[in-house]
Amino acid sequence: MADRSIAGRRILVVEDEYLLADDLAQELRDAGAEVLGPVATVGDAQTIIGSGEQVDAAVLDVNLRGEMVFPLADELTARRVPFAFITGYDSTTLPPRFADTPRFAKPINVALIKTLIGPLAAGG
Amino acid sequence: MHGALSSNSKGPGVTSDTDDIEKRPDRRLLDENEQLRTALESAIDQNARLTVERDRLERRMTVLTEELRVARVTALQRMPDDEVAEETARQTHTEEELRVAFEELQVLTEELEIANTSLQQSNEQLDARIEERSRQISEISVALRSAETSLRTVADLVPDLVWRTDPRGNAIWFNRRWFDYTGDGPAEPLGHGWLDAVHPADRAMARSAWRLAVSGNAPYQRQQRLRDAKGNFRWFLIRAEPIHDERGRLASWYASGTDIHDQRRAMEALQQSELRFRTLVEGIPQLVWRAIDGGKWTWSSPQWSDYTGQADEQARVNGWLRAFHPDDRAAAQAAWERAAATGQFDVEGRIFHAAEGRYRHFRTRALPVRDDGGRIIEWLGTSTDVDDMLQLQQQQAVLVAELQHRTRNLMAVVRSIMTRTIKESADLGEFADCIDHRLKALARVQGLLSRRENGARVTFDSLVRDELMAHVDLDAGGTGRQVTIRGPAGVPLRSRLVQTLALALHELATNAVRHGALAHPDGQLDVSWRLAPCEGTEQRLLIEWREHTGHDGAGTTIPGGGGYGRELIERALPYQLGARTSYELRDDGLLCTIEVEVPCETAEREAHDG
Numbered sequence: 265m266a267d268r269s270i271a272g273r274r275i276l277v278v279e280d281e282y283l284l285a286d287d288l289a290q291e292l293r294d295a296g297a298e299v300l301g302p303v304a305t306v307g308d309a310q311t312i313i314g315s316g317e318q319v320d321a322a323v324l325d326v327n328l329r330g331e332m333v334f335p336l337a338d339e340l341t342a343r344r345v346p347f348a349f350i351t352g353y354d355s356t357t358l359p360p361r362f363a364d365t366p367r368f369a370k371p372i373n374v375a376l377i378k379t380l381i382g383p384l385a386a387g388g
Numbered sequence: 389m390h391g392a393l394s395s396n397s398k399g400p401g402v403t404s405d406t407d408d409i410e411k412r413p414d415r416r417l418l419d420e421n422e423q424l425r426t427a428l429e430s431a432i433d434q435n436a437r438l439t440v441e442r443d444r445l446e447r448r449m450t451v452l453t454e455e456l457r458v459a460r461v462t463a464l465q466r467m468p469d470d471e472v473a474e475e476t477a478r479q480t481h482t483e484e485e486l487r488v489a490f491e492e493l494q495v496l497t498e499e500l501e502i503a504n505t506s507l508q509q510s511n512e513q514l515d516a517r518i519e520e521r522s523r524q525i526s527e528i529s530v531a532l533r534s535a536e537t538s539l540r541t542v543a544d545l546v547p548d549l550v551w552r553t554d555p556r557g558n559a560i561w562f563n564r565r566w567f568d569y570t571g572d573g574p575a576e577p578l579g580h581g582w583l584d585a586v587h588p589a590d591r592a593m594a595r596s597a598w599r600l601a602v603s604g605n606a607p608y609q610r611q612q613r614l615r616d617a618k619g620n621f622r623w624f625l626i627r628a629e630p631i632h633d634e635r636g637r638l639a640s641w642y643a644s645g646t647d648i649h650d651q652r653r654a655m656e657a658l659q660q661s662e663l664r665f666r667t668l669v670e671g672i673p674q675l676v677w678r679a680i681d682g683g684k685w686t687w688s689s690p691q692w693s694d695y696t697g698q699a700d701e702q703a704r705v706n707g708w709l710r711a712f713h714p715d716d717r718a719a720a721q722a723a724w725e726r727a728a729a730t731g732q733f734d735v736e737g738r739i740f741h742a743a744e745g746r747y748r749h750f751r752t753r754a755l756p757v758r759d760d761g762g763r764i765i766e767w768l769g770t771s772t773d774v775d776d777m778l779q780l781q782q783q784q785a786v787l788v789a790e791l792q793h794r795t796r797n798l799m800a801v802v803r804s805i806m807t808r809t810i811k812e813s814a815d816l817g818e819f820a821d822c823i824d825h826r827l828k829a830l831a832r833v834q835g836l837l838s839r840r841e842n843g844a845r846v847t848f849d850s851l852v853r854d855e856l857m858a859h860v861d862l863d864a865g866g867t868g869r870q871v872t873i874r875g876p877a878g879v880p881l882r883s884r885l886v887q888t889l890a891l892a893l894h895e896l897a898t899n900a901v902r903h904g905a906l907a908h909p910d911g912q913l914d915v916s917w918r919l920a921p922c923e924g925t926e927q928r929l930l931i932e933w934r935e936h937t938g939h940d941g942a943g944t945t946i947p948g949g950g951g952y953g954r955e956l957i958e959r960a961l962p963y964q965l966g967a968r969t970s971y972e973l974r975d976d977g978l979l980c981t982i983e984v985e986v987p988c989e990t991a992e993r994e995a996h997d998g
Contacts (some may be wrong), residue, residue: 272942281964282963283804285802286960287804287807329965369796370796370797
């Protein structure tokens with residue numbers, strides 16, 4: 265199941281629905297990735313980023329217990345960490361500055377996340 | 389001749405006026421006749437005197453002539469010569485006397501003839517003058533008859549009802565239109581009879597007003613209804629004015645009635661239309677206003693003042709702009725610039741609501757009112773509060789997004805449950821049974837969430853009762869043969885808690901029925917909960933799920949140590965909801981505690997916090 269493009273990558277998973285977060289984390293681990301989290305809140309995610317851990321990519325649920333994930337997205341943008349939104353919302357509800365940010369509809373899988381880090385792998 | 393003129397008049401109408409015209413030449417004529425008669429009488433007197441004098445002289449002359457004849461005869465027969473001479477002398481004297489008397493008589497006769505001639509001339513002169521005056525009077529009479537006819541013609545020609553009264557206000561003449569209109573007989577309207585044609589509702593006032601006008605010698609003017617020949621009433625403007633003769637004495641009153649029925653009805657209709665319009669304008673929730681080109685307001689409805697706190701005068705011309713949000717004023721002005729070209733004004737902008745002290749969203753529209761030539765006279769505009777609608781639209785957008793989010797989440801959860809159930813199941817039969825129960829539990833909680841009314845929250849007691857009742861029989865108080873539930877009712881749960889909590893309770897109940905307390909005939913399940921005091925907006929709900937199997941060691945026989953239910957409680961609830969939980973398999977059964985945050989308000993209206 266190990267995949268070269270994703271093996272060893274450190275993927276931050278921010279998703280407040282336990283079952284989804286757990287499934288995705290399991291799938292990523294099965295694919296050989298290292299999962300950061302999963303975490304269910306913006307605060308917990310910021311703690312991980314702030315701890316100086318290497319983050320290769322991130323998938324972010326938009327709505328975390330009623331809190332929007334956008335401040336975290338801005339931090340990732342600043343750190344040039346590629347990320348995607350995991351969302352049930354349609355695109356119109358996202359702020360315009362994230363117009364180019366990839367959006368994954370639930371339920372997501374490893375194949376989707378590979379598209380996110382594909383360019384990284386090619387470049388590095 | 390005056391009498392003759394009067395008898396020529398065909399009615400009571402215009403005779404007095406002809407009197408006035410006739411008087412002056414007639415009086416002059418009488419004066420002249422009088423003078424002539426006086427002169428004639430004096431001439432006749434003189435004539436009589438002369439005749440008496442002449443008769444006296446004639447008698448004297450006859451006496452003298454007789455005396456002379458007798459004297460001559462006597463002298464010739466008996467007298468001596470001297471006597472004859474004496475007698476001749478006397479005779480000569482008498483003859484002289486007779487001659488003088490005769491001459492006197494002749495003078496008198498001449499004088500009489502002259503006087504008679506003068507008298508004859510005077511008579512002729514008088515006759516000539518009388519003839520002249522008679523002719524003049526005849527001409528005047530013809531002219532007067534013509535004038536009277538003209539007056540009648542005019543009075544009958546005008547569309548008004550016309551009548552005339554004596555100086556005391558008693559009607560004495562009406563034009564033909566009066567009779568045509570009212571159908572009155574010739575005598576009916578005379579005196580105060582015309583008041584009978586006045587509408588009963590107007591009559592008393594008309595009568596007293598007419599009396600007041602006559603007694604005060606002041607013009608009369610009233611609007612009153614007059615009955616026509618068919619008994620219908622029409623509105624008339626009745627006017628009357630007193631007419632005075634040349635010596636300033638009140639001669640008569642002339643009155644006219646002008647039919648103003650249609651005008652009055654039109655005016656009333658207009659007033660009613662105006663009233664309806666005003667009622668409509670002031671009744672509708674829109675703020676209504678009028679403007680002339682370029683958006684210069686000329687009027688605003690009371691609603692505008694009530695809403696904005698801006699008086700009508702303040703809103704006029706460009707004053708209304710101050711009620712608009714500063715950021716929207718430019719757009720409103722730009723809309724007016726477009727309006728002249730497009731023929732409509734339409735702009736969305738916030739307008740200040742004085743009562744709330746905030747701006748609300750308005751749709752402001754206007755259409756032009758044009759004259760016959762198509763030129764714009766003014767604009768009629770409305771401002772409609774669309775704030776609630778916009779908020780509802782925004783809420784709707786949020787709800788739709790939320791629904792999408794939840795649906796996708798739900799599908800993901802279903803997929804996850806299925807995956808786990810497959811892993812747990814030894815065979816397809818077990819899978820089918822287990823997945824069926826779990827999906828039903830999920831369906832129940834969706835039902836609870838969707839049945840909420842007015843955004844009221846799902847309460848914990850309803851959630852736990854619903855879940856247990858899917859497995860065991862409970863009475864209305866929540867008590868079954870082997871089950872008790874105890875705790876305050878109405879504890880509100882946030883939506884995002886409901887689903888996971890429901891799934892956890894389902895797993896607990898399933899395990900209790902299959903392997904736990906409810907799998908034993910004398911087993912007992914007690915579910916209890918309590919609320920910790922509020923801290924800010926949150927309070928902690930402490931839930932205890934306690935099973936007693938009645939057989940030591942029975943609780944530990946649960947396969948997999950609780951499996952999926954245990955995972956939900958020990959991992960999902962803390963992860964997803966920050967809950968504090970414990971799951972302890974004790975000798976006589978399971979003891980599970982769940983501690984979650986719930987909002988302080990009971991049955992509060994749910995904000996969009998998931």
